[in-house]
Amino acid sequence: MKSQKLLSLFAATAAALAIASGASAQNTTPDKPAKEAPAKQPEKDHGKGEKADKGEKADKGAKTAGGVEPGQPAPAFTLKDTDGKETTLAEHVKAGKIVVLQWFNPECPFVVKHYKETKTFNNLAATYGPKGVVFLAINSGAPGEQGAGVKANAEAKKSWAIPYPVLIDEAGTVGRAYGAKNTPTMVVIGKDGNVAYFGAIDDDSGAAKPGKTNYVAKALDELLAGSNVTTPKTKPYGCAVKYGKSKG
Amino acid sequence: MLAVQFDIEPRWHLYWPGRNDSGFAPEIKITAPEGYALGEPQWPAPKRHLQAGGILDHIFEGRLTVLIPLTVPEGATGEARFEAELSWLACERACVAESAKVDLTLRIAREGETPLDAAGRGLILAAKAALPKPVAEAKPRVVAGVHDGALIVEAPGASRIEFFPFEECVSTPDLAGRGSTKSARLALPLGEEDGRVTGLVSVTTPGAQGSPATTAAYRLDLPARPLPEVQPPKKPADRDGGTK
Numbered sequence: 001m002k003s004q005k006l007l008s009l010f011a012a013t014a015a016a017l018a019i020a021s022g023a024s025a026q027n028t029t030p031d032k033p034a035k036e037a038p039a040k041q042p043e044k045d046h047g048k049g050e051k052a053d054k055g056e057k058a059d060k061g062a063k064t065a066g067g068v069e070p071g072q073p074a075p076a077f078t079l080k081d082t083d084g085k086e087t088t089l090a091e092h093v094k095a096g097k098i099v100v101l102q103w104f105n106p107e108c109p110f111v112v113k114h115y116k117e118t119k120t121f122n123n124l125a126a127t128y129g130p131k132g133v134v135f136l137a138i139n140s141g142a143p144g145e146q147g148a149g150v151k152a153n154a155e156a157k158k159s160w161a162i163p164y165p166v167l168i169d170e171a172g173t174v175g176r177a178y179g180a181k182n183t184p185t186m187v188v189i190g191k192d193g194n195v196a197y198f199g200a201i202d203d204d205s206g207a208a209k210p211g212k213t214n215y216v217a218k219a220l221d222e223l224l225a226g227s228n229v230t231t232p233k234t235k236p237y238g239c240a241v242k243y244g245k246s247k248g
Numbered sequence: 249m250l251a252v253q254f255d256i257e258p259r260w261h262l263y264w265p266g267r268n269d270s271g272f273a274p275e276i277k278i279t280a281p282e283g284y285a286l287g288e289p290q291w292p293a294p295k296r297h298l299q300a301g302g303i304l305d306h307i308f309e310g311r312l313t314v315l316i317p318l319t320v321p322e323g324a325t326g327e328a329r330f331e332a333e334l335s336w337l338a339c340e341r342a343c344v345a346e347s348a349k350v351d352l353t354l355r356i357a358r359e360g361e362t363p364l365d366a367a368g369r370g371l372i373l374a375a376k377a378a379l380p381k382p383v384a385e386a387k388p389r390v391v392a393g394v395h396d397g398a399l400i401v402e403a404p405g406a407s408r409i410e411f412f413p414f415e416e417c418v419s420t421p422d423l424a425g426r427g428s429t430k431s432a433r434l435a436l437p438l439g440e441e442d443g444r445v446t447g448l449v450s451v452t453t454p455g456a457q458g459s460p461a462t463t464a465a466y467r468l469d470l471p472a473r474p475l476p477e478v479q480p481p482k483k484p485a486d487r488d489g490g491t492k
Contacts, residue, residue, distance in 0.1 A: 107342065107343075108343055109337065109343055109344060109345035140301075142300075145341055145342075146341060146342035146343070147342075172300075172301065175301065176301060181269045181270060181301060181302070181303045182269070182270050205272055206272060206275070206335075208335065208345070237270075237272070238270060239270055239271070239337075239339065239343045240269065240270035240271070240299055240301070240303045240305070240339070240343075241301055241303065242341060242342075243299070243300035243301035243303070244300060245300050
């Protein structure tokens with residue numbers, strides 16, 4: 001917001017309020033190339049995904065590049081966190097844990113809202129961590145994008161006291177496999193390894209305040225009580241995941 | 249009519265209040281003096297914005313003017329002050345959430361008085377002229393309908409047709425892949441639920457002899473499950489015998 005010139009009167013009833021928009025100052029300093037080795041991931045349908053990004057995919061009914069629906073098996077992954085430590089989904093599923101995935105970008109205003117201002121995520125982990133629920137944040141931003149890379153995420157983890165790993169997915173493979181388009185996109189995986197919830201964190205899609213209903217908490221309550229998740233899917237909201245451009 | 253104008257810096261965009269994969273449209277809260285009635289904000293047509301990962305949004309770049317109908321109470325005199333509380337998400341690759349308050353004081357014109365502010369008048373008239381019109385008023389003609397579970401839009405001579413669904417439109421499972429075509433016929437599969445196909449159809453027509461192409465947008469509102477068309481009665485021997 002810069003200038004606020006006000007244009008005035010048009011007849012008795014017309015006027016314009018004028019403002020300028022588009023902060024240029026906030027551009028992120030691009031990270032230095034991450035020192036971490038790229039995460040090991042199943043790469044097999046990479047090519048397929050790329051094609052769909054350009055909108056060339058022809059099959060009718062295909063929703064997006066990849067993507068999961070509630071009830072389907074959660075795609076397996078192995079990613080490194082900001083300390084270089086490897087995490088697999090399989091290890092948690094094998095241990096019989098409920099897993100909550102959260103697509104993360106420490107500079108996305110929606111993510112900032114839920115960490116810095118409302119403590120939504122820290123509260124969620126504080127409530128459900130002791131009940132055996134595993135939380136994993138995943139950043140699928142490509143190198144050089146806002147909030148991507150080990151450094152920015154390690155800093156965010158520290159300053160927001162995030163008690164769970166932030167996994168680095170710079171190739172975007174895991175994000176695409178889940179069809180995550182937003183930060184935050186939330187995925188709850190049941191003990192059976194299937195997706196139990198996919199969608200938004202809550203029901204307020206603005207960047208200013210939390211919503212009234214936290215869908216993830218609701219899904220976790222229901223799973224922990226051994227009942228069905230009544231709202232297995234909502235429309236995620238937030239920033240776009242900053243995927244890298246298609247290769248090739 | 250009030251207008252809120254956003255001058256968006258190069259490379260940055262704001263979001264249209266229809267179906268998007270990310271972001272949110274500017275929120276405009278206007279406080280008017282008692283007795284002044286405000287209508288629903290009127291938005292121009294956006295641009296389609298497809299990013300890596302199949303993330304599809306509809307956005308505004310450059311200058312965005314949102315119109316807000318205003319009814320001045322009978323017999324109003326003196327001045328009226330309007331305040332607008334605005335918050336918006338601006339993105340290029342990165343996103344920032346911003347907000348502002350602007351205000352405007354108007355003097356109520358007397359009967360027969362000429363408009364005082366040419367700039368404001370011009371701005372509002374231009375924004376009004378650019379608002380999407382009903383598809384029935386399209387010139388040249390644009391034909392839209394639902395056939396076999398797909399939205400079909402035909403605009404003879406068009407070099408591009410795009411569909412921008414409103415929030416309440418039935419689902420459009422492959423909007424990223426099929427919501428835009430560089431041809432004169434758009435075919436967009438619709439979800440199977442009941443409801444209406446609501447949104448904007450944007451039609452680009454190449455300019456004649458090197459003049460630039462023009463794009464116009466039209467409002468669309470159709471039932472997603474039309475009643476089966478009444479077929480004209482066929483002559484008995486018509487089809488069945490001939491083709492096999």
